[in-house]
Amino acid sequence: MHKLVDPDLALRLVLDATSELAPRPTALARALGLVLAAPVRADRDYPPFDRAAMDGLAVKVDDAGKAVRVRGEAAAGHEATGSVEPGLAVEVMTGAPCPPGTEAVVPREDLTANIQGFVLPSHVKPYQHIAGRGSECAAGAAVLAPGDVVTTIGVAVLASFGVAEVSVIPRPRVAVVVTGDEIVPAGKPVGPGQIRDSNGAMLSAMVAEADAELTSLRFAGDSPGALREALRGPPEAEVLLLTGGVSAGKYDLVPAALAEAGFELVFHKVQQKPGKPLLFGHRAGQLVFGLPGNPLSVHLGFTRYVLEALAKLRRRALPGPQRGELMAPLTVRGERTSFVLTQVRRNGSTLEVTPLVGRGSADVFASARARAYLRLEPGAHALPVGAPVEVTWAGAPVY
Numbered sequence: 001m002h003k004l005v006d007p008d009l010a011l012r013l014v015l016d017a018t019s020e021l022a023p024r025p026t027a028l029a030r031a032l033g034l035v036l037a038a039p040v041r042a043d044r045d046y047p048p049f050d051r052a053a054m055d056g057l058a059v060k061v062d063d064a065g066k067a068v069r070v071r072g073e074a075a076a077g078h079e080a081t082g083s084v085e086p087g088l089a090v091e092v093m094t095g096a097p098c099p100p101g102t103e104a105v106v107p108r109e110d111l112t113a114n115i116q117g118f119v120l121p122s123h124v125k126p127y128q129h130i131a132g133r134g135s136e137c138a139a140g141a142a143v144l145a146p147g148d149v150v151t152t153i154g155v156a157v158l159a160s161f162g163v164a165e166v167s168v169i170p171r172p173r174v175a176v177v178v179t180g181d182e183i184v185p186a187g188k189p190v191g192p193g194q195i196r197d198s199n200g201a202m203l204s205a206m207v208a209e210a211d212a213e214l215t216s217l218r219f220a221g222d223s224p225g226a227l228r229e230a231l232r233g234p235p236e237a238e239v240l241l242l243t244g245g246v247s248a249g250k251y252d253l254v255p256a257a258l259a260e261a262g263f264e265l266v267f268h269k270v271q272q273k274p275g276k277p278l279l280f281g282h283r284a285g286q287l288v289f290g291l292p293g294n295p296l297s298v299h300l301g302f303t304r305y306v307l308e309a310l311a312k313l314r315r316r317a318l319p320g321p322q323r324g325e326l327m328a329p330l331t332v333r334g335e336r337t338s339f340v341l342t343q344v345r346r347n348g349s350t351l352e353v354t355p356l357v358g359r360g361s362a363d364v365f366a367s368a369r370a371r372a373y374l375r376l377e378p379g380a381h382a383l384p385v386g387a388p389v390e391v392t393w394a395g396a397p398v399y
Contacts, residue, residue, distance in 0.1 A: 002267035007304070007337050010270045010278070014305050017266060017282045018312045021238065024170040028158055031150045033211050034168035035315045040144040043161050045134035050098040054129040057089040057111060057118060058102040064124040069117040074099050089118070098130060105129035147315070172212045172313040173237035176203050177230045179244040179254060180293060181222045198364065199243040199291075199298050206302050209395045210310050212239075227257035235286040238313060241306065244293030247277040254290045255279055263288050271378070273336045274361035275300045294361035300339050303373065303394045319397070321390040322372075324351030326383055333380040341370035342391055353389050370394065 002013065023037030052058065052074065059068060063086060072082025073091040080099035082090045089106075090099040098105070104124050112119040137143060143157055144150075150158070150168065158166055178200040184190050185197050200217050207214045215237045220230040222245065245254035246268070258281055259265060265281040268290075272278075275297035279290030287309055291301040311318050324344065332338050343354040353374065358366030372391035383389070 001265045004269045004271060005267050007270055007272045010267055010272075010280070011305060011308060013266050014280055014287075014309050015312055017280075018287060018309045019285065020315050021169050021172065021313050023167045025165045026168050026170060027165055028155060028163055031158070031166050031168050032152065032155055034150050034171065036144055036146055036148045036150060036166065036168055038146060038167040039142045040158060040161065040163065040166070042137045042139050042141045042143060045139045046137040046160065047131050047133060047135070050102065050133050051131040052092040052094055052096045052098055052105050052129065053131050054092075054105055054107040055094050056092060056105050056107040056129070057120075058084050058092045058099050059089045059104055059106055059120060059124065060084060060086050060101070061103045061124050061126050063087065063089070064120050065122040067114055067116045067119045072099070102130070103127070149316075169314045172239055172310050173215045174207045174212050174239045174241060174310075175216045175218075175237040176200055176207075176214065177218050177220055177240070177242045179220045179222065179227065179230075179242060181251075183219060183244075185219055198295050199293070202295060202298065203241055203243070203302065206299075206307075206395070210307055212310050213237075222251040222253065224253055224257060227253055228260070231257060231261040235284065238286060239306065239309065240286060240288040241291060241302075242288070243291045243298055246279045246290040246292055252277075258288060258290065271336045272300070273334055273338050275339075276336065278305070280305070292361070295364045296341070296358070296361040296367065299341075299394065300373070303392075304339070319393055321392045322351055324353040324389055324391055326385060326387040326389050327352045327354040329385055330355045330357075330374075330383045330387075331381065332376050335378050337378055338376040340374040340376065341367040341394070342372050342374050343369045344372045344391060344397075351391070353391055371397070 068087055068089040070091055071088050072080060074080035074096040075093045076095035080090055083099050084090050084101035092105060103126055106120055106124060110121050144154060178197055182194050183197050184194045190196060204214055204217055218230055220226040242254055245252045263281040263283040268279045269276055270278045275292055277292045278301050281288045289301060289306055291298045341356045343356055345352045356367045356370050372393050374389055374391050
C-alpha cells in the first residue's frame with residue numbers, strides 16, 4: 001500500500017483501479033443523461049408518409065390560379081376520405097397523411113373563397129408545405145451512436161422509434177456509511193458530546209448531483225463489530241464511501257475493518273489540505289473510499305477523487321479547469337497541496353473568483369456559497385487582487 005502520496009498520484013491510482021461499467025438494458029424513462037452502448041437505427045421512414053405541413057388544401061400544381069371544389073378531408077391519425085384530382089382538392093390538417101394524388105399543399109390563409117369553392121394562388125410550387133416520406137430520417141439510418149449521451153431530444157428520437165428499453169452505460173451505484181459514535185442521524189435527539197450528521201446528507205446530495213444512484217445511507221459506531229456489520233454481505237454498489245475513522249487515533253478502525261473485509265488498500269494519506277487521511281482501495285470490482293470525518297475533507301475527497309471515478313465508470317469526461325481573476329487577496333503557506341474553496345461569479349467575460357477561507361476543515365459555514373476549488377502547490381503564496389487563477393468546479397457550474 002502506498003503511504004502519503006501526492007494528489008496527482010492519488011488520482012492516477014484511483015483511475016487505474018476503475019473500470020468502465022458494462023452496458024445494461026434500461027427503461028427509456030431512466031435513460032436521460034446516460035451514454036449509449038449500441039447504435040439506434042430508424043425502424044421505418046420518418047415521416048412514414050407524405051405529411052401535410054400546414055392546414056389547407058391538398059391540390060394539383062396545374063390548378064394554380066383556378067377555382068377548385070373540396071371533396072373530403074385528411075386529418076392527423078386518419079386516412080383521407082378523398083383523393084386529389086384536377087379541379088378537386090382535399091382539405092388537410094397539419095400532420096395528416098397527404099391524400100392520393102397530392103402534388104402540393106396550399107395554406108388556408110392563401111385561399112380565396114368563392115361560390116364554387118376556393119380559388120388557388122397564381123403560383124403553386126410542387127411539393128410545397130409537404131414533408132416527404134423519409135425526408136427527415138430514412139429507415140435503417142443510425143441516428144444515435146455508441147458514446148452519445150441520451151439528451152431530452154434523444155429521448156424523443158428513441159420514443160419515435162418505438163424504443164421502450166435502450167442499452168446504456170448505467171448510473172453507478174453508491175453506498176454510504178457514516179461512522180462515529182458522536183454522529184446522530186437527522187430526526188433523532190442530540191445527546192451530550194454528539195453532533196448532527198452533515199456528511200451523510202452532503203454525500204447523498206453530491207451523489208445525486210453526479211447523477212449516480214444512492215443505494216443506501218447507513219450509520220456505524222466506533223467498534224469493530226459495528227463496522228463489520230456495515231461491510232457485511234455482497235457488494236450492493238460499485239462505489240462504497242465511508243466517512244470518519246481513517247486517521248491515526250484510537251477509534252480510527254476503518255482501515256483494519258476494510259482489510260478484514262477483503263479490500264485491497266491502494267493508498268492511505270494524501271499530501272493535501274484538507275483531507276490528508278484519505279484512504280482508497282478495492283474489492284472484486286468495488287471501489288472504496290475512506291473519507292476523513294471533517295465535512296470539507298469529505299467534500300474535497302468526493303470532488304477530486306470520487307467524482308472522477310464515477311465519470312470513468314460511466315464513460316464521461318468532467319470539465320477541466322477554467323481561468324478566472326481573484327477578487328480578494330489570498331495568502332496560503334504549507335507543506336501540502338492546498339485546495340481552497342471559492343465562490344465564482346460571471347461578470348461579462350470575466351470569471352470572478354473569491355476565496356472562502358474558514359477556520360479549518362470542519363467549518364462548512366464560511367464555505368456555504370462555494371462552487372469551485374483553487375489549487376495551490378506546497379510553499380508560500382501571496383496572491384493579490386486581480387491575480388489570474390484557475391478553478392475546478394465542485395459539481396455543476398453555477399455562476
